[in-house]
Amino acid sequence: MGRMSFVGRRLLQLVPVAVGVTIVVFFMIHLIPGDPALTILGIHATPQSIHELRQEWGLNRPLISQYWFFLDRLAHGNLGKSLIYGTPAATLIMQRLPPTLWLIVYAAVIAILISVPLAMIAATKKDGIRDQLVRAVPLLGLGMPTFWVGFLLLTLFGVTLRWFPVGGYGTGFFGHLHAMFLPALTVAIALAPVVIRSLRASMLSVLGADYITTARSKGVPGMRLFVRHVLRNAVIPAITVLGINIGFLIGGTVIIENVFSIPGIGELMINSIFQRDFPVVQGVTLVFAIMVVLVNLLADMTYASLDPRVSFDR
Amino acid sequence: MTGAAGTGAVGTASAGIPPAGTGPMLEVRDLHVQIASRRGLVRAVDGVSFEVVKGDALGIVGESGSGKSMTLRAILGVLPPEARITSGQVILDGQDLVPLRQSDLNRIRGPRISMIFQEPMSALNPVMRVGSQIAEGPLIHLGIGRAKAAERALELMRRVGIPDPERRYRAYPHEFSGGMRQRVMIAIALACEPEIILCDEPTTALDVTIQDQILRLLATLCRETGVSLVFVTHDLPVVAQVCQQVAVMYGGRLVESGPVREVLHDPRHPYTLGLVRSAPDFDNVRESLVPIPGSPPSLISPPEGCRFHPRCKFAEEDCLVTEPPLRLLPGGRATACLHHERCIEAIEAERAAQ
Ligand SMILES: Nc1ncnc2c1ncn2[C@@H]1O[C@H](COP(=O)(O)OP(=O)(O)OP(=O)(O)O)[C@@H](O)[C@H]1O
């Protein structure tokens, strides 16, 4: 019972997820043609030198035993060394993690800031023109490919208007805030439509609820009614939707980071795939999987702490 | 003997109700509410008028769907978005509430008029502490701080009989039983000492024993605070227990009104007569329960003439064409039946047969 064992149990669920992810990634990446030894050695490669390098990395052994070796290391908290840089994969990933986390959190915040007022506008004038607009326009964001939205924003606000840098992570809190705005907005544009939809639906059902009539009947004025009675109830179902979709978008950051040249783990992932840097690719994928699970765990915990009817001991 | 008083004809009934010196606390005049629905325009309330004297309780009875809840919600200005008042006046202490904006109504709802709902389960905000929900009204309206409002909420909880209020203050509605939730609703309604409370079937969702406790509580509070009540219910014995006046609604219209005792024991409308006869546990002249045949009228396209005529055994030619107005009778009574004498005859015939 209690919050801690709830978290503990959910973290335990991470183990099978992580193992599943490693299996898929490990075998998929070896299906891709290409050879890291060849990448490193470049034009100086001879069959002999390639063979030696592969021997050193253990790439000549059967896949199964390579996988076992990988798992064994992983169990000791070791992701292995980057084949290209020679540094531990974990170090590389930790260096690149902050920009990605920034991007995800920033995007979620922007998405919420967009969604709450729009959903409110739509829900309070159901089926009116404003409602129709709020329901239709965000679908554009859902329909357009994320990288394309990113390019559009980048061209307009970065290149033409020069309001924002065309790439990079910036320095310091406000530097990050400024530099990461366009990429975060890009992700938020993909995220907001689903959140608006779910918030609008839950607001509509809350607005029709008896307790809203009770609140009105005791003379609760508009803003207080909206925040304390409507929003407080309507966000609860929307949080799960937000969590699931942030989960989806974690994969999507790979593309955004490349469009905006953000030195995050998404960019690291792409580079490592091109270089067939197996340990790093596996490490990044594992981190992505863990992030998805953690985001959903966070969403569930937020849900449970906002809704007193839900207890942690399910 | 109930029968003797009832048969004493129309005139003698007037002695029981001294008209209050001051004007009515609440007066509803020719109220019309329409609801836009997929199947058409529902005339949920179609010309309802009544008044509530200060300190009195007015019961509103009628079958399901007769427009009782819509009437109450229209008075308070908390209609659902698809419904609106198309005409009529709601006069509270001389002021018409219908033309007021929501922001102005928000200053009246709570300190001057409030409401108790049928479903205590769904009428409380599930994610807000019970104490905060009670304290919210005083916090908004009484110009007192958070601490004072909380104190007031505790006092109200004590007053409506919620045990251990200090602990219960921080609980959420789902941790309360139905009866306790309804006590919370009553505390919310009382919180800013309104002059009138609208009760929409406040006991229907509760067990019989709890019903009785809640009714007693309401009656006590009314006596102590002098608050007026409008009390909607299906339950005729409850009306007899709680109210001085009663109004009977049928198909969005008022068909009969007057002092409770006279109306329920000596109805002047065939629909009221039918209600009385179909009510269980109601002490009156009849051998067994007789349900009213037929079903309530459509409020989208109500029958021509008297809305009750398809189900009325006294109906005549003129009932099919003339929409009967609510006519005043002696003794502060009124009926919307063209042939209300037929009721007297029927009741007398029955009594003679006993
Ligand atoms: N949202 C709505 N859309 C369409 N019609 C509605 C709506 N709400 C209520 N009505 C109709 O309005 C009429 C009056 O409803 P109301 O709730 O006032 O009845 P009531 O007398 O309170 O009934 P009950 O005893 O069941 O509470 C009913 O015929 C109902 O069908």
Ligand SMILES: [Mg+2]
């Ligand atoms: Mg009702």
